[in-house]
Amino acid sequence: MDVKTKDLWVFMETKEDGTAKNVGIELLNPGRRLADKQGGKLVSVVIGYHTDAAVKEAGTHGADKVLVLDGKEYQRYTTDAYTNAVEYLLKKYAPTSMLIGATPNGRDMGPRLSSRLGTGLTADCTSLDIDDASGNIEWTRPAFGGNLMAVIMCPNNRPQLGTVRPGVFKKPSLCENKAEIIHEDFHVPAEQIRTRLLKTILEDSSDFVDLEGADIIVSGGRGVGGADGFKVIQELADALGATVGASRAAVDEGWITHSHQVGQTGKTVGPKLYIACGISGAIQHVAGMNSSDVVVAINKDADAPIFNVADYGLVGDLFEIVPALTAAIKKNKA
Amino acid sequence: MNILVCVKQVPDSNEIKIDPETNTLMRQGVPSIVNPFDGYALEAAARIKDKDADGTRIVVLSMGPQQAEVALRECLAIAADKAYLVTDRKFGGSDTLATSYILSKAIEKVEELEGRKFDAIFCGKQATDGDTAQVGPELAEHLGYPQVTYGLEVTAESDGLHVCREAEDGTEIIGVQTPCLVTFTKPSFDPRFPTIKRKLAARKQEIPHLTIEELTNIDQTHIGLKGSPTRVKRTFVPPRKKSGVVIKEETGEASAQKLYEMLCNAHVI
Numbered sequence: 121m122d123v124k125t126k127d128l129w130v131f132m133e134t135k136e137d138g139t140a141k142n143v144g145i146e147l148l149n150p151g152r153r154l155a156d157k158q159g160g161k162l163v164s165v166v167i168g169y170h171t172d173a174a175v176k177e178a179g180t181h182g183a184d185k186v187l188v189l190d191g192k193e194y195q196r197y198t199t200d201a202y203t204n205a206v207e208y209l210l211k212k213y214a215p216t217s218m219l220i221g222a223t224p225n226g227r228d229m230g231p232r233l234s235s236r237l238g239t240g241l242t243a244d245c246t247s248l249d250i251d252d253a254s255g256n257i258e259w260t261r262p263a264f265g266g267n268l269m270a271v272i273m274c275p276n277n278r279p280q281l282g283t284v285r286p287g288v289f290k291k292p293s294l295c296e297n298k299a300e301i302i303h304e305d306f307h308v309p310a311e312q313i314r315t316r317l318l319k320t321i322l323e324d325s326s327d328f329v330d331l332e333g334a335d336i337i338v339s340g341g342r343g344v345g346g347a348d349g350f351k352v353i354q355e356l357a358d359a360l361g362a363t364v365g366a367s368r369a370a371v372d373e374g375w376i377t378h379s380h381q382v383g384q385t386g387k388t389v390g391p392k393l394y395i396a397c398g399i400s401g402a403i404q405h406v407a408g409m410n411s412s413d414v415v416v417a418i419n420k421d422a423d424a425p426i427f428n429v430a431d432y433g434l435v436g437d438l439f440e441i442v443p444a445l446t447a448a449i450k451k452n453k454a
Numbered sequence: 455m456n457i458l459v460c461v462k463q464v465p466d467s468n469e470i471k472i473d474p475e476t477n478t479l480m481r482q483g484v485p486s487i488v489n490p491f492d493g494y495a496l497e498a499a500a501r502i503k504d505k506d507a508d509g510t511r512i513v514v515l516s517m518g519p520q521q522a523e524v525a526l527r528e529c530l531a532i533a534a535d536k537a538y539l540v541t542d543r544k545f546g547g548s549d550t551l552a553t554s555y556i557l558s559k560a561i562e563k564v565e566e567l568e569g570r571k572f573d574a575i576f577c578g579k580q581a582t583d584g585d586t587a588q589v590g591p592e593l594a595e596h597l598g599y600p601q602v603t604y605g606l607e608v609t610a611e612s613d614g615l616h617v618c619r620e621a622e623d624g625t626e627i628i629g630v631q632t633p634c635l636v637t638f639t640k641p642s643f644d645p646r647f648p649t650i651k652r653k654l655a656a657r658k659q660e661i662p663h664l665t666i667e668e669l670t671n672i673d674q675t676h677i678g679l680k681g682s683p684t685r686v687k688r689t690f691v692p693p694r695k696k697s698g699v700v701i702k703e704e705t706g707e708a709s710a711q712k713l714y715e716m717l718c719n720a721h722v723i
Contacts, residue, residue: 199591199600199601199602199603200600203595223622224604224620224622227603228591228601228603228604230591231550231588231590231595232591232595234588234592234683235594235596239551240549240682242684243550243585243587244586244587258687262692263584264585265585267470267691267692268689268690268691269689269690270688270689271687272684272687273684273685273687274684274685275685276683277683314600314631315600315628315629315630316628316629317627317628317629318616318626318628319626319627320621321625321626321627322623322624328624336723377642378640381640384467384582384585385582385639385640386640392722393717393723403467403470403471404467404582407585413722414720414722416713416717432699432701432717433698433699434700434701434702434713435700436706436709437706440710441709441710442710444706444707444710444711445710445713448710452714452718
């Protein structure tokens with residue numbers, strides 16, 4: 121595709137109530153920097169149903185322009201409706217590039233678009249820049265479970281597409297809303313949507329494990345020793361208002377359910393504080409938690425690789441340390 | 455139902471270590487395994503076959519070097535009826551878009567060889583080496599099929615497939631017409647193991663190779679490094695955290711107390 125503008129786009133995913141998901145607003149932060157560097161406008165693409173709140177949020181967080189597609193068929197994400205809609209917009213305006221949040225929906229739609237448009241897509245980026253010599257975006261992403269970082273470019277095809285990991289960038293600060301708002305009229309007929317939602321099974325709120333949204337996670341691994349051992353983990357989590365996580369070893373042993381698993385075959389998390397108890401730190405676990413702001417590791421084995429990623433490392437028996445930590449927190453709360 | 459399962463041979467990520475001296479990835483001597491997510495896709499196919507043994511055929515397809523035959527034989531031992539390997543030096547250096555293009559052309563060829571179309575293409579959600587999760591949806595688009603990602607379980611129904619998938623706030627069941635493509639993530643159950651009998655049979659099975667000679671339908675400008683829109687500019691091992699503090703007091707209790715104070719002072723809690 122030939123580029124028609126120097127503009128940079130940020131895809132803003134919406135929730136069913138029409139408000140914006142955090143990641144779309146976060147992406148306006150690196151988006152502004154990249155758009156300025158390439159001398160174009162920062163454009164936010166809002167697709168959803170009753171999207172006024174999301175459109176406003178894009179403007180108050182610095183978008184120069186907001187492209188809006190509002191329709192009932194966009195209320196709940198479907199691959200076909202969203203791919204067709206974004207394809208329409210990209211072909212009409214032909215921007216240089218588009219950032220997409222690396223949410224489950226973003227990672228469902230991104231590759232579909234790259235394949236349809238015959239252009240490059242870089243997955244799950246954690247850092248973005250522009251190569252001064254060529255003007256191409258440098259997409260930096262983890263591979264091998266975060267043990268290797270790769271810098272990817274898409275030199276000859278446009279638009280340049282990438283999904284960007286949620287929680288990596290901070291939301292830009294609020295500013296005066298000067299955004300130009302453009303309502304587009306494009307609808308996807310029902311027969312073009314080849315999937316249908318038959319049933320949703322919302323997790324019982326008492327069973328629901330919100331690892332991805334948690335500010336603090338206390339995780340247990342093989343060192344916890346059994347299902348009973350998770351009691352001390354749960355107590356610390358309760359004292360901190362934290363969510364309980366687990367390593368694959370603990371899940372495979374059947375001590376805790378898979379919905380608690382952090383790591384390559386579990387959830388990828390990025391809390392403010394991650395406390396790893398009795399977790400050795402296998403690559404597949406670290407892949408899921410190494411974007412946490414602060415990591416505490418508690419382990420008997422001083423050579424455990426988890427200490428390589430820890431900000432605070434405690435060598436010792438978790439059954440002494442964890443209850444003592446819980447007690448200290450409770451004492452100071454009281 | 456005819457099901458094609460796409461699999462990739464990957465290094466066992468539990469065995470990969472970082473060389474502490476050079477800070478580089480130690481890949482040598484790391485055993486290769488079937489990408490775990492592809493294993494879940496194969497299990498999903500096997501469960502359809504459990505319910506309808508006579509009416510279900512499972513074919514596995516992999517793209518990779520000759521050595522990837524080992525992964526295909528494992529799939530044959532677990533549940534697959536037939537395996538094909540897509541292999542050619544010219545395919546090397548392909549990014550996800552070029553890879554998915556080659557796979558789409560290989561699927562056309564396999565359908566010709568098998569004498570029937572596939573009703574469903576199953577893939578792992580992502581491979582544990584690249585972690586992109588892009589090949590499945592890109593392949594679906596090349597084929598023009600609908601897709602369902604993050605599948606956990608699937609059943610064959612009269613109106614197509616019903617896929618139970620992981621959603622952000624629980625699970626949902628999606629109905630999708632066939633032919634379609636489904637990618638799978640980790641379910642709550644463990645995939646089956648191969649039996650000795652199947653293992654022995656798998657060892658003898660012939661695995662046809664599909665090279666550029668066979669895949670005459672391929673446009674060679676869309677494959678390999680040259681046909682890939684993305685380029686790896688450089689790779690590096692991320693710097694280790696240097697700021698890590700070790701807390702080791704006389705007792706566990708004292709260590710906990712010190713940690714508590716440090717976390718409070720740093721305004722973490």
